Amino acid sequence: QSVLTQPPSVSGAPGQRVTISCTGSYSNIGAGYDVHWYQHLPGTAPKLLIYGNINRPSGVPDRFSGSKSGTSASLAITGLQTEDEADYYCQSYDSSLSGSVFGGGTKLTVL
């Protein structure tokens, strides 16, 4: 069981908007630690999508956006494309564990 909770799966049609939630606690997200998001296609290296809650690395389309409030964070993807079909993970730091923690991952299916 992961310290950060994500829905196992979400889906949407091409062009639609989907959000993926990441729920933590007062020892991680709620303590003010940053949340980061990754996209992972099986057999490839994970890709950083969002860092520091809301920031996009260069090259990441602005269709991807992050937000954070209280003990939760969200990743929003607008204008869904078939190539967005992948696993998505949130990450933060947990003070009680003194280390990084990941969510369990969310599989995005583009219908």
Place this chain on the structure above:
Amino acid sequence: QVQLVESGGGLVKPGGSLRLSCAASGFTFSDYYMDWIRQAPGKGLEWVSYISSTGTTIRSADSVKGRFTISRDNAKNSLYLQMNSLRADDTAVYYCARRKVGSSSCDYWGQGTLVTVSS
């Protein structure tokens, strides 16, 4: 361009040892914190360990404390993970990753190396 290439994975018996390496290129290795992160078959990502740029600060997940040791050789642009007392639940693809400066996020990852612990 930034490249991280892991090596050293393979099949090992329970209780055995393995040393993973990660060769870095395309950036000033000694300026960056580095992480090891793993993914067991059919499971999500799990953070394993990180090491500061000079090697003076190390943190590891409780699941590997006392068994795995992260280290680095800045002269060789290399990151290592010494894995002892391996168990079946250590079976995973192991990724090395570079930490973004000023952040706990990882901005570049290697392709991973598979470690299988089985008798």
